[in-house]
Amino acid sequence: MKRKLFTLLLSGLTFGAFSQGNVYKLESGKYEGLAMTPPMGWNSWNTFETNIDEKLVKETADIMVASGMAAAGYNYIVLDDGWMTKERNANGDLVPDPIKFPSGMKALVDYVHSKGLKFGLYNCAGTHTCAGYPGTRGFEYQDARFYANLNIDFLKYDWCNTEGINAKEAYTTMSNALKTAGKPIVFSLCEWGGNEPWNWGKPVGSLWRISGDIYPCFDCEHKHEGNWSSWGFMKILEMRKDIRKFSGPDHWNDFDMLEVGNDMSYVEDKSHFAMWCMMASPLIAGNDLRKMSKETLAILTNKELIAVNQDKLGIQGFKYTAEDGLETWVKPLSDGNWAITFLNRSDSEKQINFDWKNNSIKDADFGYEADFANSIYRIKDLWKNKEFGTTKKSFKAKIQSHDVITLKLIK
Ligand code: GLA
Numbered sequence: 198m199k200r201k202l203f204t205l206l207l208s209g210l211t212f213g214a215f216s217q218g219n220v221y222k223l224e225s226g227k228y229e230g231l232a233m234t235p236p237m238g239w240n241s242w243n244t245f246e247t248n249i250d251e252k253l254v255k256e257t258a259d260i261m262v263a264s265g266m267a268a269a270g271y272n273y274i275v276l277d278d279g280w281m282t283k284e285r286n287a288n289g290d291l292v293p294d295p296i297k298f299p300s301g302m303k304a305l306v307d308y309v310h311s312k313g314l315k316f317g318l319y320n321c322a323g324t325h326t327c328a329g330y331p332g333t334r335g336f337e338y339q340d341a342r343f344y345a346n347l348n349i350d351f352l353k354y355d356w357c358n359t360e361g362i363n364a365k366e367a368y369t370t371m372s373n374a375l376k377t378a379g380k381p382i383v384f385s386l387c388e389w390g391g392n393e394p395w396n397w398g399k400p401v402g403s404l405w406r407i408s409g410d411i412y413p414c415f416d417c418e419h420k421h422e423g424n425w426s427s428w429g430f431m432k433i434l435e436m437r438k439d440i441r442k443f444s445g446p447d448h449w450n451d452f453d454m455l456e457v458g459n460d461m462s463y464v465e466d467k468s469h470f471a472m473w474c475m476m477a478s479p480l481i482a483g484n485d486l487r488k489m490s491k492e493t494l495a496i497l498t499n500k501e502l503i504a505v506n507q508d509k510l511g512i513q514g515f516k517y518t519a520e521d522g523l524e525t526w527v528k529p530l531s532d533g534n535w536a537i538t539f540l541n542r543s544d545s546e547k548q549i550n551f552d553w554k555n556n557s558i559k560d561a562d563f564g565y566e567a568d569f570a571n572s573i574y575r576i577k578d579l580w581k582n583k584e585f586g587t588t589k590k591s592f593k594a595k596i597q598s599h600d601v602i603t604l605k606l607i608k
Pocket residue numbers: 242277278319326327328355387409410
């Protein structure tokens with residue numbers, strides 16, 4: 198009796214609760230340190246929507262390894278919306294769709310792990326997911342235990358059907374539930390930016406979407422029935438102002454999953470990839486790896502560009518100049534180096550003529566500076582993987598419409 202009372206008191210002191218006679222300690226705050234560089238992987242949504250199954254996942258995992266993508270850094274395989282049945286079971290648990298996943302979700306997670314990769318799932322803070330499957334609202338701790346038992350590594354948590362609830366509270370509850378369940382899981386907030394997760398998301402998750410959904414086009418707005426739009430990558434790139442200071446190691450602004458290999462031209466795919474690298478966005482491929490062209494694979498596995506994205510300083514780049522459709526974007530890198538991308542967003546070819554010594558770049562948010570009048574950098578073209586001179590001489594090149602040239606300036 199005395200011991201029971203003592204346990205009760207102790208659990209009260211540690212804000213614990215009882216579960217099946219055991220002390221069940223409630224934890225709070227995200228798992229720290231799970232995403233010190235922007236997460237890289239693959240997600241099913243952009244190509245397959247809810248048409249997913251275990252064969253697709255296994256083939257994707259196999260190709261991720263065989264193609265060299267895993268070696269280049271892609272390690273998460275994330276199943277988006279549509280992996281469940283439309284109802285929870287009698288215990289209130291989520292049910293992986295037995296037709297899509299006849300061997301069971303645990304076997305699939307184990308398969309992906311056996312390839313040296315990590316596994317992610319999707320759900321939603323609302324009553325239902327965006328595609329109408331059971332949402333987590335009211336089941337946060339139960340679902341977190343379900344994911345921990347499956348041994349998954351990543352949870353994307355969406356924002357459909359959330360009328361009347363507070364975003365910060367809803368995401369914090371799920372974050373605490375994951376922490377309490379005891380398995381380190383990267384928590385990926387998919388709130389689209391309306392509630393400004395960059396202002397409160399750092400203790401809650403490792404990345405947060407900053408926009409509505411991406412669409413495979415350069416700069417279009419794609420309107421859907423029901424009054425919502427998805428966005429070309431240039432639209433997302435410029436949708437939010439002044440939020441780069443909120444992004445960094447373990448708390449990334451997420452510009453949405455990649456559309457490389459999904460219908461855009463080769464140069465647009467290059468530009469999309471380069472800009473996601475410049476912005477230190479998570480790099481989550483969204484194409485069908487089984488049908489990927491050599492060019493698509495070469496873009497996705499460009500080691501030099503990936504190194505810009507994964508640079509340990511973890512600083513999001515910014516636009517430095519824009520003139521007549523020709524822009525320069527810059528990103529401070531570790532060791533005093535910089536990445537600079539020339540981006541031609543106009544419809545015609547342009548001539549670049551960049552005189553370094555008349556330029557001095559100042560990063561007002563993080564305090565980095567590159568003064569080309571007083572210091573000289575070596576230059577490497579990251580698409581050609583070639584060093585070619587220094588900032589003593591002006592950089593001159595032709596650049597096609599919608600194309601990019603990305604250079605690394607080495608101090
Ligand atoms: C939302 C998200 C997408 C995707 C779908 C799934 O639109 O923003 O990334 O997860 O839901 O229904």
